[in-house]
Amino acid sequence: MNASSFATSARTATNRRVESVGKTVLAGVTALLILPLTAILGLLVIRGAPALSLEFLLEAPAAGMTAGGVFPAIVGTLWLVGVSLAVSAPVGIMAGIYLNEYARANWITRMVNLAIVNLAGVPSIVHALFGVGVFVLFLGLGTSILSASLTLAIMTLPVIIASTKEALAAVPMAFREACWTLGATRWQTIRHVVLPNSISGILTGVILQVSRAAGETAPIMFTGAAFYLPFLPQSVQDQCMALSMHLFTVSTQVPNVPEAIPYATALVLLSVVLLVNLLAIAFRTYLRRNRKW
Amino acid sequence: MTAKQDVNPQQATSPPDDERKARAGSPLERVIELAIKASGFSAILFVFAIFFFVFSTASEFIFEKLDFVEFLTSPEWYPTSLSNKRYGTLALLAGTVSVTGLAMLIAVPLGLGSALFISEFTSGSMKEGLKIVIELLAAIPSVVWGFIGLAVMNPLIIEVFDAPIGLNVLNGGIILGLMSVPIIVSIGEDALKAVPDSYREASLALGATRWQTARQVLFPAARSGLLAAVLLGVGRAIGETMAVLMATGHAVQIPGSPLDSVRTLTATIAAELGETAAGSDHYQALFAVGVLLFLLTFGVNLAADLIVRGRSSR
Numbered sequence: 001m002n003a004s005s006f007a008t009s010a011r012t013a014t015n016r017r018v019e020s021v022g023k024t025v026l027a028g029v030t031a032l033l034i035l036p037l038t039a040i041l042g043l044l045v046i047r048g049a050p051a052l053s054l055e056f057l058l059e060a061p062a063a064g065m066t067a068g069g070v071f072p073a074i075v076g077t078l079w080l081v082g083v084s085l086a087v088s089a090p091v092g093i094m095a096g097i098y099l100n101e102y103a104r105a106n107w108i109t110r111m112v113n114l115a116i117v118n119l120a121g122v123p124s125i126v127h128a129l130f131g132v133g134v135f136v137l138f139l140g141l142g143t144s145i146l147s148a149s150l151t152l153a154i155m156t157l158p159v160i161i162a163s164t165k166e167a168l169a170a171v172p173m174a175f176r177e178a179c180w181t182l183g184a185t186r187w188q189t190i191r192h193v194v195l196p197n198s199i200s201g202i203l204t205g206v207i208l209q210v211s212r213a214a215g216e217t218a219p220i221m222f223t224g225a226a227f228y229l230p231f232l233p234q235s236v237q238d239q240c241m242a243l244s245m246h247l248f249t250v251s252t253q254v255p256n257v258p259e260a261i262p263y264a265t266a267l268v269l270l271s272v273v274l275l276v277n278l279l280a281i282a283f284r285t286y287l288r289r290n291r292k293w
Numbered sequence: 294m295t296a297k298q299d300v301n302p303q304q305a306t307s308p309p310d311d312e313r314k315a316r317a318g319s320p321l322e323r324v325i326e327l328a329i330k331a332s333g334f335s336a337i338l339f340v341f342a343i344f345f346f347v348f349s350t351a352s353e354f355i356f357e358k359l360d361f362v363e364f365l366t367s368p369e370w371y372p373t374s375l376s377n378k379r380y381g382t383l384a385l386l387a388g389t390v391s392v393t394g395l396a397m398l399i400a401v402p403l404g405l406g407s408a409l410f411i412s413e414f415t416s417g418s419m420k421e422g423l424k425i426v427i428e429l430l431a432a433i434p435s436v437v438w439g440f441i442g443l444a445v446m447n448p449l450i451i452e453v454f455d456a457p458i459g460l461n462v463l464n465g466g467i468i469l470g471l472m473s474v475p476i477i478v479s480i481g482e483d484a485l486k487a488v489p490d491s492y493r494e495a496s497l498a499l500g501a502t503r504w505q506t507a508r509q510v511l512f513p514a515a516r517s518g519l520l521a522a523v524l525l526g527v528g529r530a531i532g533e534t535m536a537v538l539m540a541t542g543h544a545v546q547i548p549g550s551p552l553d554s555v556r557t558l559t560a561t562i563a564a565e566l567g568e569t570a571a572g573s574d575h576y577q578a579l580f581a582v583g584v585l586l587f588l589l590t591f592g593v594n595l596a597a598d599l600i601v602r603g604r605s606s607r
Contacts, residue, residue: 032407102326112340122532123590126347270434273434277428281425
């Protein structure tokens with residue numbers, strides 16, 4: 001650069017131009033990502049609108065699934081998400097507490113952490129294989145809400161463990177040390193100091209898995225979700241319908257479905273998932289604002 | 294609080310053992326601690342049960358009935374043929390690789406570009422807003438993506454490319470690309486955020502523009518983290534099931550062009566598991582495909598994990 005002058009040299013001008021072009025390209029690339037989200041939502045609303053009504057949410061499918069609504073699928077999804085979270089949330093949270101607060105830093109713990117990280121990336125269809133082999137056949141639970149929920153639970157478990165650990169690790173060590181110094185036991189410290197300071201983070205992780213469990217199809221396809229059932233499930237031993245499975249069914253398996261029905265089904269599923277996610281985001285924002293440290 | 298104390302330990306260290314005995318808690322407390330430990334161990338048990346079970350179901354097939362070379366190198370997958378059963382996965386592998394490859398051609402520039410934009414050129418509420426959009430994009434269930442591939446992309450591809458069918462590598466690749474972008478953006482952004490601010494300050498103080506800083510300082514400094522982000526995106530794309538099941542057609546073949554239909558490893562399991570009798574050769578073969586899939590994704594994820602670890606220990 002010309003050292004004699006601070007005035008804009010030709011080179012700085014070029015640099016500035018490159019910078020502004022680069023920035024514009026990056027902004028365009030990022031905008032490309034907003035596009036599919038809004039386009040998908042918009043399309044589902046527009047094309048699903050003819051079928052959408054209160055009755056669509058509150059009625060069972062009729063006429064070989066070419067008419068009627070998605071009520072049993074909504075009920076089924078609630079069952080699946082509820083039962084799977086009832087299993088994976090307590091076990092996952094306690095496992096997270098164990099790994100972050102109790103386990104010693106040795107090679108076993110490192111192995112376990114590595115396994116959890118990598119198992120979170122295992123494809124959902126492999127979980128489906130596991131569910132069919134272990135829950136449906138080996139344990140004799142058959143295709144039922146229980147089998148499907150346990151499969152979903154195994155799938156969400158590593159992620160809940162990981163997010164719990166992350167929330168616990170964010171509590172400063174000094175908090176624990178101060179408490180121990182006062183003579184508190186390990187559990188008292190966890191119960192009264194560590195958990196109150198990390199519970200929102202832990203719950204955010206769990207809420208995100210609610211939306212993931214509600215949206216998954218592959219793990220429940222062969223373990224408990226049915227194409228069509230004329231009745232609502234009465235217990236965990238029944239099969240059930242599910243929103244995600246229903247979308248797959250009406251868009252690929254059933255002939256002559258009016259176009260609006262799969263669009264409306266997709267819209268209901270997507271709305272549920274996005275609302276749960278927004279709830280988690282709101283929760284996290286609230287938590288960050290109120291953090292004491 | 295000083296900056297040093299803000300650095301959180303990975304693991305809570307224990308108070309010395311003798312001290313701990315002296316403060317043994319109430320019986321209730323011991324029960325709770327026992328439950329926590331049991332949960333910890335049972336979670337670990339579940340985790341290894343998956344390894345064990347999928348492998349052991351497939352092992353009878355793999356070790357006794359299978360020609361290993363044929364399984365990996367034959368493109369002939371005819372599990373239901375009456376006279377000539379064939380279990381070759383090459384065509385399925387080719388399906389997975391072609392769709393994943395195309396997806397990465399789309400997802401890597403999009404993902405790394407927007408990670409860079411979000412990390413370096415935005416701030417405040419715009420940054421927060423974009424991160425929320427990325428997060429919501431990641432939350433769209435794969436069956437909804439598959440439906441979009443089926444109902445929107447399919448007629449669009451037929452129209453634009455004058456193809457006989459729009460359910461093909463191109464369709465699946467675009468859908469999978471969009472699905473893998475969010476993970477690349479969020480991990481990539483973390484990697485860029487982890488580059489110390491002093492790097493940026495030093496570069497800017499030398500008169501570099503923000504663009505030059507990003508290209509010549511931040512990208513090299515965050516290289517391993519960005520590579521890990523891409524690998525995690527690959528892992529996600531390989532393992533994706535419903536979207537490719539619905540969007541790539543059902544032709545078991547090695548694709549010659551992006552407009553050919555294919556079937557991936559994941560879609561094969563999803564399409565055939567419901568029709569097989571438990572314990573049959575076909576059933577075990579699907580588990581063997583599951584093992585292959587498991588090893589592929591595990592390898593990719595492990596590589597990403599090791600790269601990140603290597604960086605943090607340096």
